[in-house]
Amino acid sequence: MTRLGQAGIGIVVPVVFFSLWWVLSEGSTSPYFPPLRRTLAAFLEIWFFSRFFTDLLPSVGHFLSGLAIGVVAGVVVGTLMGLLPRFSRDVSPMTEFVRAIPTAALVPLGLILFGTGFVMETFLISLAVFFPILVSTTAGVRGVDPVYLEVARSYGLSFADRLWHVIIPAAAPQILAGCRVAIAFGLAATVIANMVASGSGLGFFIVDAQTSFRLPDMWAGLIMIGLLGYLANTAFVLVEHRLLGWHRGWRGATQAARAA
């Protein structure tokens, strides 16, 4: 399919979805499924006015800082584990252990350590982001073609140059695949963190709206979370496209060579 065709479908599907929602919900009298018209009115009022600074901005801020910390830490530790098989063997039981614990179960620990607020939420989000990046970076660094490294060594590249100009770019496709998963994990952790343990933020807002029976508000909250996920993913795809343009072409060329 052409890229234009794909972009077209990317626009057409949501438009159809929301149109159908609008039409089908218009006459709804169920308090649980309010008309989309009312939900969108609430959406605009809430997210662009009343709750913009109190809930939306903090959640986005926590998400982005947690994402940044988790990605950097995951790439650094993952690179070490990929480069040092012994270190990897020693620490991997520990990382597997912590990785197995769901983020929600770590909320109480976060509360004890950091109380409520920015630090606690960022801690949880970065932890959720850290592990998928760690795993993919370790695999990516370990899987770098040894011929690349031999070439770099034969031309006298220092270790820092080899790391920065050979190992990281060669592992980049896998690191970025991990980022894609991490973004979803991070968003989930953002919502969970403020659902369970704070008095503000997107997750808190949804729970609060539901318990006080402001159901259009709850729906508006859900749409906002979906929208954030969509925007985060779109931004990611743009970055990936720029960084990994070579990878698509290279993979295509290697597959064609293998088929021939």
Added chain:
Amino acid sequence: MSGRQDPTASARAQTAKTPVLEVRDLGVTYGSGPGAVMAIRELSFSVDLGEFVCIVGPSGCGKTTLLKSIAGLLSPTRGEAYVAGKRVEGPPKDLALVFQEYNRSLLPWLSVGDNVTFPLAARKVPKADQLARRKAALAQVGLLGFDEKYPWQLSGGMQQRVAIARGLAYEPAVLLMDEPFASLDAQSRADLEDLVLKVQRDTGLTVVFVTHDIDESVYEADRVIVLTQRPTTIRQVIGVDLPKPRDQITTKAHPEFVRLRTEVLKLIKNEPTAS
């Protein structure tokens, strides 16, 4: 052995010819104890400035091991190698290596131009210099104007040209080539054999070319070093006095070419030879 200590002999060697590459009593054993494998028993040879030397041997002999020892990618168990008079203790600054696996030795995230210059960038060669050297090297291999392409957009033969250009741009004293054309089709292979001969003639570069192709070794070389089965030693060194410039048709039909290739073949197959 004693000849090397003799001052007159070494003085004579220096005035006559300068060795750019010297391998002395080099030996490599993998592992230790009863499971140890001796890949190279003992090798000594030298390559003079501007010489084109081919190293051939039966498959499974220590060609790659020898090459890695010279390139500083592997420490020999015994003996040493010298490149441009300096003992090899890591990858030498005066040596460029061209790998067999052209599709893996070029970095797929870098353009052709950047693949040629990244070793120079790592050496902190000034930008303007890098660009001049890249242009000259790409011109020498017939890829002028391909800077912006990615290597995987090119054919195998062209990719190996890029790898050769990278070696040339590095301006080494020795260009070391590890079966560079073994994975190419016959046509590209013949083209590249001629290309390397031409570049060598134009630049006076010293080339050490490892191959398992006997015809190729005789066609390219001033001298062919024939190795034995492992544990490897030198079976024989054969001078190739074929007229230059050589070409695929007349040189390969030359009676001397036919005689030499038969001789090398017999040496590799370990059969008695006339000489």
